[in-house]
Amino acid sequence: MGFPPVHYGGLMVYATDLSKEQLKMGHNVIMLMPGIYNGKGKSKIKFFKVQEKLPVYQIINSHPVNLSGIGNPSDFIKEKKENNYRDFLKKNNIEILHVHSLMGFPKELLDEAKNLGIKTIFSAHDYFGLCPKYRLFKYDGTLCNDFNEGKSCVLCNYEASNRAIKSRNLLIVFPLGYRILRKTYQLFKRSSRQSKKEYAEKKYYQKLVFNENKAIKFVEFRRYYIKILESFDFIIFNSSVTKNEFSKYINLNKLKYKILPVTHSSIKDNRNVINYKPLINGKVNFLFMGGLVKGKGFYDLVSILNEIKKTHTNWQINIYGNYSGINLDNFDNNFFKFYSKYSYKDLIDIFSNSSVLIIPSKWKETFGLIGLEAFSYGIPVIASENVGFSDLLEDGKTGFIYKEDSENEHLKKIIIAILENPYLLQEMNKEIKRIGFKYTLKHHVNEIILCYKNLLEEKL
Known part of the structure; x- marks a missing residue:
């Protein structure tokens, strides 16, 4: 998804730490992220920069990225017929394409990899593809257990706009300047935020109107991403919770997968570092x-x-x-x-x-x-x-x-x-x-590499 300030959070930390550790082990690693998007022209993979010793490429005009929802589902499933994906994969002798999120991920990149005999792995860190807002949690604060093949997504994404997509473009091109402007804006708005919060939430619920035409587009959106998920050679779920949620929407009986908990480089065995007490000052x-x-x-x-x-x-x-x-x-x-x-x-x-x-x-x-x-x-x-x-x-x-x-x-x-x-x-x-502590990054990366090797040898 990109490095800060383009993207933060556990997924960014995990994917970066995994790649850095693989690089230390002597593997050739390239990071690939969804890049600038304007929805026009050819989609192409282009060098972005070197970050933390990792070469980072961006996919220009891949699918847009919007963490706050999807206003027009058609924009997120457009075909990318004109692209240089095949040339990129061949030029860099890619053996494994390891995908960590379907946000901004074009189906054509997966198709080209499979056509070239490249093994493909998806690590599930979120529910994007199943859920446009990636959490399977509804606008009314309840779990989403049945989105009616995607039709109900129209309600959760009712007020989604393209502002976040434009902001992300600015962050990629002009990170420091954008952050200063955004911080100034947030300070200006903060004083009125609380007083308007409850009113805005109530107004949002009252405005909800079911749009049948857009609902059909969300059904197409869901089918597009389910097809991508079911095309990977191997899926790694970070927990049984994740696996169980995905199994409600994709047929795992026809797929190879494994449950493997995640970690990151800062997690060490510190169990004896602090003097643990159940009560602190009597509480x-x-x-x-x-x-x-x-x-x-x-x-x-x-x-x-x-x-x-x-x-x-x-x-x-x-x-x-x-x-x-x-x-x-x-x-x-x-x-x-x-x-x-x-x-x-x-x-x-x-x-x-x-x-x-x-x-x-x-x-x-x-x-x-x-x-x-x-x-x-x-x-x-x-x-x-x-x-x-x-x-x-x-x-x-x-x-x-x-x-x-x-x-x-x-x-x-x-x-x-x-x-x-x-x-x-x-x-x-x-x-x-x-009990034993087996959650260090080194231990985890060895398990990931074993998945790669077995997949390359077609043992999985």
Whole structure:
């Protein structure tokens, strides 16, 4: 998807760290990202720059990239008949085409690779292709379990525009200047954001109108990407949650695949670095890290804790995330402690002051690297069954996995059980330290390379 400031997040970190480690091992690696898009003329792969010792190429006029939704699905499935994809693949003697997202990915590139006998792998980090907004989470804050072959996507993408596509073009061409202008604009708008938030959300729901013609285009969009997915030689799912969601829409019985948890270069075995204590200043210190949004389960968690504090007061929750759009006056500061965004160097201090991490996602989170980061420091984790990281937990021994229910009773019971016996967490910390730690980048990359080798030898 590109390097910062074009793209941030776990996918960028993972794909970059994987490539850098492969380069260290002596492999020839090229990074390829969707580039400038204007929708006109030939699509071509062109050298962009060298970043972190990796040669980076961009696909000019590939499909557009818009993380906030799709206004016109036809733009995202246009044929790229005029292209130089074949020449690029042959010139660079590509043996493996490893795709990490279908955003901006043209079907013709996959077709050319297969025509040349190049092996193709897809690593599923998000749900784009199945979901235009890549999360399978609806506009009304509920899971998307049936999008009617794509027709229902018209509602979630009702107000999507091309602004993000234009902004991305500017970031690629003029990164520093664009960031300065954007920061100035955000500071100007921030003061009025909160007061308008609830009104805008209510107005959005009232405006929704089903457009049958556009709905048919979303059906075509879905079929286009499902065809791409079913054409890969091999698929790597980062969790059983991801695999299960994809299996609802593509036929895995006809595909070769593997479940392989992800990691990144900064994750080390730090389980004995901090002196773990379940109680800090006499309290259980819960930890929440991430977006303060419905999909991440933040507001459900707040609701549960507000109810629990009526009977149990031996706790506080440390919240790390962007709280600029939230009115902190609505939170009891004796219990709710807000901190700004964090960087990786802050983690040792954050985890040293934490009893247990809570990942209460409402959407089907494909993995959740923050869970593995906590694990690497010996911190127990409470995770929703919606979180892919829960694959690595042993329920009741290294953490808790709870079932989703409409009243959040399962999560509430776990939190109360911890507050009534905090030393459950001490035993979990001991168990985390006892088991083997096989989640370093080097170990992971060796598994990826093995997938490549087996695929090249057609053993898979």
